[in-house]
Amino acid sequence: xKPLKSxxxxxxxxxxxxxxxxxVMRYWxxxxxxxVHAISLEILCICVYCxxxxxxxxxxxxxxxxxxxxxxxxxxxxxxxxxxxxFNGNWLNENMLLFIFPFSAGVYFLANGNK
Numbered sequence: 519x520k521p522l523k524s525x526x527x528x529x530x531x532x533x534x535x536x537x538x539x540x541x542v543m544r545y546w547x548x549x550x551x552x553x554v555h556a557i558s559l560e561i562l563c564i565c566v567y568c569x570x571x572x573x574x575x576x577x578x579x580x581x582x583x584x585x586x587x588x589x590x591x592x593x594x595x596x597x598x599x600x601x602x603x604x605f606n607g608n609w610l611n612e613n614m615l616l617f618i619f620p621f622s623a624g625v626y627f628l629a630n631g632n633k
Contacts, residue, residue: 530633534575537593537623541571544616560603567596571620574627583631590627597621 542549545564552561570592577586601617608614 531578533623533626534578537620538571538575541568541593541620563596563599566592567600570596577627578632580632583633586627586631590624590629593620593624594628595624597624 545568548561548564549568552565570589573585574589574593577583577589580586597617597620601614601621604613604617606613
């Protein structure tokens, strides 16, 4: 069976939307209760993580691929950071598996840009 190449553009946009929604919905409770006067490194990293998820959407609209590539790089790096900070000795728990999706999408957009 041949792949449906006509769905390639749609699937890439669906992946962009899924990453942005996943990051914002995963950290919405943290983003909602931000106290500007007492911001920590973890809160700052969560904000940057979600911002680059949203910038991944904006990178698809632009003609050049640089915003998409940079967003993919930061999403992959922050996924590794959060996986490292949430590691409790077991790689196959639910908490660790939540970072595989944004990491793999980040690496995909880092490698392919706006293709």
